[in-house]
Amino acid sequence: MVRLPFVTAATTLLSFGVILGFGHLRDFFRRVLHSLHFVGEPAGGNLKGYAPICEGTDDFYVRRFFRRVQDCFERPIASKPDAWFDVIERYSNDNNKTLHRTTKTSKCLNLASFNYLGFAAADEYCTPRVVESLKKYSASTCSSRVDGGNTLLHVELEELVARFVRKPAAILLGMGYTTNSSIIPALIGRGGLIISDSLNHNSIVSGARASGASIRVFQHNNPAHLEAILREQVAVGQPRTHRAWKKILVIVEGIYSMEGELCKLPEIVSICKKYKAYTYMDEAHSIGAVGKTGRGVCELLGVDPADVDIMMGTLSKSFGSSGGYIAATKEIIHHLKHTCPSHIYGTSMSPPAVEQVISAMKVILGEDGTDRGAKKIAQIRDNSNFFRSELQKMGFEVLGDADSPVMPMMVYNPAKMPAFSRECLKKNVAVVPVGFPATPLLLGRIRICISASHTREDLIKGLEVISDVGDLVGIKYFQVEQDRATSVQNSETEEASVNNPRLLC
Amino acid sequence: MDLASPVLNATTALLAHVSAAFKAPLARAVVFGVHIDGHLVVEGLLIVVIVFQLSRKSYKPPKKPLSEKEIDELCDEWEPEPLCPPVKEGARIDTPMLESAAGPHTTIDGKEVVNFASANYLGLIGNEKIIDSCVGSLEKYGVGSCGPRGFYGTIDVHLDCEAKIAKFLGTPDSILYSYGISTIFSVIPAFCKRGDIIVADEAVHWAVQNGLHLSRSTVVYFKHNDMASLAHTLEKFTHGNKRAEKIRRYIVVESIYQNSGQIAPLDEIIRLKEKYRFRVILEESHSFGVLGQSGRGLAEHYGVPIDKIDIITAGMGNALATDGGFCTGSVRVVDHQRLSSSGYVFSASLPPYLASAAVSAVNYLEENPSVLANLRSNIALLHKELSDTPGLEISSHVLSPIVFLKLKKSMSSANTDLDLLETIAERILKEDSVFIVASKRSTLDRCKLPVGIRLFVSAGHTESDISKVSSSLKRVSASVLSDHI
Numbered sequence: 001m002v003r004l005p006f007v008t009a010a011t012t013l014l015s016f017g018v019i020l021g022f023g024h025l026r027d028f029f030r031r032v033l034h035s036l037h038f039v040g041e042p043a044g045g046n047l048k049g050y051a052p053i054c055e056g057t058d059d060f061y062v063r064r065f066f067r068r069v070q071d072c073f074e075r076p077i078a079s080k081p082d083a084w085f086d087v088i089e090r091y092s093n094d095n096n097k098t099l100h101r102t103t104k105t106s107k108c109l110n111l112a113s114f115n116y117l118g119f120a121a122a123d124e125y126c127t128p129r130v131v132e133s134l135k136k137y138s139a140s141t142c143s144s145r146v147d148g149g150n151t152l153l154h155v156e157l158e159e160l161v162a163r164f165v166r167k168p169a170a171i172l173l174g175m176g177y178t179t180n181s182s183i184i185p186a187l188i189g190r191g192g193l194i195i196s197d198s199l200n201h202n203s204i205v206s207g208a209r210a211s212g213a214s215i216r217v218f219q220h221n222n223p224a225h226l227e228a229i230l231r232e233q234v235a236v237g238q239p240r241t242h243r244a245w246k247k248i249l250v251i252v253e254g255i256y257s258m259e260g261e262l263c264k265l266p267e268i269v270s271i272c273k274k275y276k277a278y279t280y281m282d283e284a285h286s287i288g289a290v291g292k293t294g295r296g297v298c299e300l301l302g303v304d305p306a307d308v309d310i311m312m313g314t315l316s317k318s319f320g321s322s323g324g325y326i327a328a329t330k331e332i333i334h335h336l337k338h339t340c341p342s343h344i345y346g347t348s349m350s351p352p353a354v355e356q357v358i359s360a361m362k363v364i365l366g367e368d369g370t371d372r373g374a375k376k377i378a379q380i381r382d383n384s385n386f387f388r389s390e391l392q393k394m395g396f397e398v399l400g401d402a403d404s405p406v407m408p409m410m411v412y413n414p415a416k417m418p419a420f421s422r423e424c425l426k427k428n429v430a431v432v433p434v435g436f437p438a439t440p441l442l443l444g445r446i447r448i449c450i451s452a453s454h455t456r457e458d459l460i461k462g463l464e465v466i467s468d469v470g471d472l473v474g475i476k477y478f479q480v481e482q483d484r485a486t487s488v489q490n491s492e493t494e495e496a497s498v499n500n501p502r503l504l505c
Numbered sequence: 506m507d508l509a510s511p512v513l514n515a516t517t518a519l520l521a522h523v524s525a526a527f528k529a530p531l532a533r534a535v536v537f538g539v540h541i542d543g544h545l546v547v548e549g550l551l552i553v554v555i556v557f558q559l560s561r562k563s564y565k566p567p568k569k570p571l572s573e574k575e576i577d578e579l580c581d582e583w584e585p586e587p588l589c590p591p592v593k594e595g596a597r598i599d600t601p602m603l604e605s606a607a608g609p610h611t612t613i614d615g616k617e618v619v620n621f622a623s624a625n626y627l628g629l630i631g632n633e634k635i636i637d638s639c640v641g642s643l644e645k646y647g648v649g650s651c652g653p654r655g656f657y658g659t660i661d662v663h664l665d666c667e668a669k670i671a672k673f674l675g676t677p678d679s680i681l682y683s684y685g686i687s688t689i690f691s692v693i694p695a696f697c698k699r700g701d702i703i704v705a706d707e708a709v710h711w712a713v714q715n716g717l718h719l720s721r722s723t724v725v726y727f728k729h730n731d732m733a734s735l736a737h738t739l740e741k742f743t744h745g746n747k748r749a750e751k752i753r754r755y756i757v758v759e760s761i762y763q764n765s766g767q768i769a770p771l772d773e774i775i776r777l778k779e780k781y782r783f784r785v786i787l788e789e790s791h792s793f794g795v796l797g798q799s800g801r802g803l804a805e806h807y808g809v810p811i812d813k814i815d816i817i818t819a820g821m822g823n824a825l826a827t828d829g830g831f832c833t834g835s836v837r838v839v840d841h842q843r844l845s846s847s848g849y850v851f852s853a854s855l856p857p858y859l860a861s862a863a864v865s866a867v868n869y870l871e872e873n874p875s876v877l878a879n880l881r882s883n884i885a886l887l888h889k890e891l892s893d894t895p896g897l898e899i900s901s902h903v904l905s906p907i908v909f910l911k912l913k914k915s916m917s918s919a920n921t922d923l924d925l926l927e928t929i930a931e932r933i934l935k936e937d938s939v940f941i942v943a944s945k946r947s948t949l950d951r952c953k954l955p956v957g958i959r960l961f962v963s964a965g966h967t968e969s970d971i972s973k974v975s976s977s978l979k980r981v982s983a984s985v986l987s988d989h990i
Contacts, residue, residue, distance in 0.1 A: 050782055051753045053696060053815070054841050062844055074843070076659045080647040088661060101664065113651040113658070114853075120647045130648060131640055138606040138630045139639050139862045140828050141623060143961075147942040148611075148622025151603040174828070175684035177852040181715070185949055187588060202851040210719055235571055235579045247585040275580055278588050309588060316853040320649045322683065335589035341711045341947040346686045347822035352639075353856060356648040432656045 004412070004442065005477065012412045012442050019414065023064025069418040070096045072433055075425075078105050081113035082121040083453040087430055108430040109462050111448045116289040116405050117376045118453030119320030119360045125368045126320075126359035130352045137351035145172075146337075149348030157354050158325075160361050165287070165295065165313070166305040167327035169334075173342050174349045176284060176314030177203045179324030182342035183312070184280075185211040186335075188249050193233055195226065195277070196251040199258065204251055204282060213249075214239070220259075223267035226250065230275045248277040254286030254297040258439055258447070260400025260407050262286075265297055269307045280310040288318025289405050294364045294377045300403065321356040323349045380405055380452040387450055387459055394467050395476035399445075408434070408445040409466075409475070416473050417444050423469040429462055601934065606631050609965040611940065618938040619970045621960045626795050626906045627876050628965025629826035629866055638865040639858045646857040654843075658854040666860040670831050673867050674801055675811050679833035680842050683855040685820025688830030689788050690716035691848030692818050695841065696786075697722045697755060704738050704783070705757040706730065708764045711950045713757060713788060729954065730767045732777070739781040754783045760792035760803040764944070764954045766901020766909035768792075771807040775814075784815040794824030795906050800870050800877055806904075824870075827862040829855040880906060880964040883971060887962055890975035896986035897978070900957065909944075910978075911957035912986075919946065923956050929978075929985050930958065937977035 071090065079086040086105035092098060119126065133153065143149035154172055162170040173179045184207030188194060192213040196204060199220045208215050216233065219225040230248070237244050250272050252263045265281070272279045283296045291299035296313070298305050305311065310332070315323045326336065337343060364373035384405045391398045397410040411417050417433035424431050435444040450459075470476050524543065571579075604612040607623040608630040629635055642662065652658030663681055671679040682688040693716030697703055701722040705713065708729040717724045725742070728734035735756070742754070756778060758769045771787075778785050789802050797805030802819075804811045811817075816838055820830040832842060842849055870876070887908055891899055894910065901909035916922050926943035933939050944959050946952070960974065 050784065051751055053753065053784070054837065066844065073655045074659050075657055076661050076664055077657055078661045079645070081651040081657060082647075085657075087657075101661075110657070112656055115651045120649065120651045122644070122647065126648075127643070131643060134639055134643065134858075135636060136605060137603075138608070138636065138826070139859060140630070140822055140826050141603070141607040142625045142630060142822055142826055143607060143623040146600055146945050147959075148601075148603065148607055148620060148940060150600045151607075155602055175687055175852065177848055178684055178687050181687075181690075186947075202847050206719060206847060210715060231576050231580060234583050235576045244583055245585070247588065276583065276585050278585075314853070316649050316651065320647060320651060322649050322853060322856050331592055332589045334592055339948045341715070341949050342686065344945055344947045345711050346684065347820070347828055350828050350856070350859060352643070352858070353648055430657060 008412050008477065009442060012414070012444075015413050015415055016441070019065060019068075023060065026064065027060065067096050069433075071099060072418045072421040075430070076101065080120050080122070081110060081115055083110055083115075083118070083451060083455070083458055084108065085110050085113075085430070087425070106425075106428060108425065108428045109458055109465075110430055110451070111462055112430050112432040113451070114285070114317040114449055115320065115451045115453065116285075116318045116380055116449070117294070117320075117360070117364070118451050119318070119356070120451075121453055123359070123363070125363055125370075125372075126356055129359045130356050133355035134352040139352065140350050141348050143348065144343070144345055145348045146344050151348075151351055151354075153351050153354040153358065154348060157358050160358055161325045162327055164361050164365065165311055165327045166298075167311060167329070169330045169332075170325050170327040171333050171336050171340070171343065172349060172354075173324050173326070173340075174346050175322065175342075176316055176324035178342045178346065179312060179314070179326065180204050180282065181207040181210060182340055183310075183326055183336065184208055184249075184251075186339045186341075187211075187280075187310070187332075188213045188247060191238065191243075191246040193245045193248045194251060195229055195233075195248065197221065197253065197256075197263075199256050200251060200253060201257070201282065201284070204253075208251070220256075221261060221264050223264055223271055226268060227271045227275075230271065230277060234275060248275070249280055250277050251280045251282065254281060254283035255290070255404050255406060257285050257406060258408060258434065258445070260404045260447075262290075262297060262301070262401045262404060265301045265303050265308075269303055273307065278309040279307075280312065281308050283311060283313040285317060285406060286404075287313040288360075288364060289380060290403055292377070294318070294373070315353075315357050319357045319360040321353040321360070323353060323357070376452040380450060383450045383452065383454055383459060386456075387448070387463070390459075390463050391466070392478075394463070394470065395478045396466075396470060397477050405450045406447065407450070408447045410477070411444050411446055411473075411475050412442060413475075414444055416475055417446065420446055420469055420473050420475065423472060424465060427465045427469065429465045431466075601940065609963050609967075609970060613934070613940065616938055618934065618940045619966075619973055620940045621962070621966075621974055622940050622942045623963070624791065624823040624907075624961045625826055625963045625965065626791075626824040626880060626961070627800075627826070627866070627870065628879075628963045629824075629869065630965075632826075632869065634869065635826070635862050635865045638861050642858040642861040648858070649856050650854045652854065653852060654849060654854045660854070660857045660860070662857045662860040662864070663854060666864050667831070669864050669867055671833060673871070674817070674833055676817070676833045677836045678839040679831050680839050680846075680849065681855055681860065682830040682832065682846075682848055683852055684848070685790065685822040685828065685830045686712035687848040687852070688818045688820060688832055689713050690719060691846045692816060692832050692842065693717060693757070693786065694720040695846040696816070696838075697753065701753045701755065702742055703755045703757055704735065704742070706759065706762070706769070708762050708767075708952055708954050709757065709759055709788070710763045710952070711947060713759070714951055717757065729765065730762070730769060732770060732773045735774070736777055739777055739783065743781050754781075755786055756783045757786045757788070759788040759790075760796070761790075761902075761905050761907060763791065763907065764952050766905040766907045766959075768796075768902040768905055769803070771803050771809055771814075775809055778813075785813075786816045786818070787814050788818055790818075790820040790830075791823055791905075791907060793819040793821075794866075794870055795877070795880065796904065798877075799874050800824070821859075821863050821866075825863050825866040827859045827866060829859055829863070876964045880962065883964065883966050884908065884962050886968065886971050887960065887975065890971060891978065894975075894979050895983045897958070897982055906962045908960040908962060909957050910960070911955045915955055919956055925985065926956065926958050929981050932981045932985065933977050936981070937973065939974050939977050941974065941978070 076088045077085050087108050089102050089104045090099045141149035158170045180203035190212045194208045194213050194215045198217045287296045288294045311327045315321045362368050399408045421433045432447050434447050601613045611620045650658045667679045690712050697720035699721040703722050703724045707726040727738045793802045794800045816834045818832040821827050897910040898913050900911050944956050
């Protein structure tokens, strides 16, 4: 949970007020000048007789707020998204309205990419196999899985994914976002109820809307609230007709990407079993990254995979590839293969990407004959715990549970976020600021993602830079407690050294 | 009888007593010159009682909220439907597994087959230059990009690819998406919101339908590829409607329809769009790299200037033999998507080697425009040879690389048609080693056009491939459809 000090809330609101105030003032002048024909294109940019393609008010946020900080986003890189990468420098002559690339790059520490197990780098097992499959199968099959796009690799990967996640069967889809948006409508339709966590990802929201079922939202990670909603909905039934719901689907995520928190899976699964609701878990950030052998949140929290009805995951984060999968019972997968539109109409996954996942999974499972997989999993766990505890010691407010490789650092103030990002870039560390609308208005944050390919030296360098910039920008919100604790420690060591002079040397 | 008379006597005595009592004290009361008689009192009392009853609310049984025990019982009783319907007997699930690249010739089950199931229109699968550029890209950038475009997932090949496509088509800018079908269903909700009007063709494929549904706008469908129906619909919306000027209006069409192989008459659509002031969203997945003198798509084919089309989207999984999609248009259109298009903002970006494959494919097309002539002659030859197939007729346009064969006489339902066509496809694969596919449809698809066999013609097919598929098709369809012709 986020603790927001009153003073910080007040200053953040004031900050937003100032920015919006200036924005409205500039819009006013723009309108005045346009009506006096000093400025050419009206704010909407429309042709005569047509309504503007982008509404004037929709655009306000972009023009007056986002543009000022646009250089912190969409920074291009010119190398692999590994532990260190080359960020291309950009410049702007018109206050960030257009950004131009230069040919200069700077090598930065990567604390932003979702490269949890380090498979973005060239791997001695994976890369030769990927190149070989590219030469054999070419970059694409130009066809969907049900037509002519089904290769041996795809079938092999589906079996391997099912085995990895410990479910009977799996289906592979070309993109993680499309997996959620097209599987949920195939499972549930009108007359059904979807209960989803309030902080679920946009793809789940889009799939839930496309399905036509009724949607209710429960408070983030709150099993008691989920139970209250389930009891109420089963008793009351569909709105207006009060007929019983056809089925109820509860959708949660393994690790929430903006909070770094793990889902309270054992409680949620037991509640769903009690009320006969189906569970759907989206393991985009947790598969491969947590758990003793990398098998995700089920393994970490000790939940039997057979209790979760549908397990979904993406292959672009821990496995360094692209695509998504769904694992469930054989009957459900059979049904999905016949109805899921993305499987029937979408181009099948590119064969080299499939081979990358197959090789990565084999490394994690240890089937390549080495123990590099186990080492990577242990490394990412150690790295995450070390980094998080060091940040907390420095006085930053860090969210997220232990073992989770995603750690958001609270910043709150809208001006401090781009300041932090730019100062870090000057010192060659790349971080990601996340604000409204991806997070609530007052809770802006910097999100850090740790990878197994970060060495201890990399992490220490990152910590130094973050500490310096944090002091500069002023976001060490718990420094006071920290100072008190260190002063207590110092006084203890002083006493001890007075008693034993040799300790001082 | 003994009881009756004493009761009667008692009642009459009581009544006499009451009336006497009534009449007695008030007999001498005079109010406003009216003698108050006893009966006036009774009537007055009755009126009071009636008014009192009328003014009371009617009886409603009190609403009791459900007790915890009752909720428990309801929860125990409730039985949900199973998550998926039971498996149907004999449902076909196994599609053939390819053991080599999906080029004009591929390997299935150890045998070499002629492949008409891949939309490899320019024959770029297996092209050496493209594979070399991909290998270089893999070694430099790895496989995945590990992040969305906004958070260090933008790699310089993405920017190069966007610039290249924009330059090739002659538009100011373009934007890349990481999956073919997600392009259109992210673009439409970014520009169309609740209250807008969209007029779409009834045969658009599922991804477009999903985009239209997610946009929550008012969607009206017109008859497939029928310009009179389109004109009529546009007229209906704008006639006498003063408000129509203030809301955004779009026409959504595909250049080559996946569900039928027809080509949209763009010149007519542009004329109607300018007359009624609508904007056009054109889905060019199957015509980019195929139609037009140099493969620049439908606009070049009809000689329409490209800036008259407001938004063009295309998937790159067809002619360009890679994956992903792009959207192009004016600077405003493209810029808006960088923040509002959900498939762009919330998804990992396209793997860099696929972007470099796209760049190489466009380079190849620019350097070898003769490949388009090969494709066109192959399509024409196939049309000629298949014109007399028993039981099947070609319903696609003569220039469409998707040759769509539907049954001359349709069966009872789409499912039985599909079964028949799939039997034909299976037998052709087994007996003649030619790989063709029937157009399968999802239950979530609302398109009602007939199903058929789709042949994807490639510039890499030879004349012998084409004669092989046509003779095989004629033979097998004659035997399978012999009862139904």
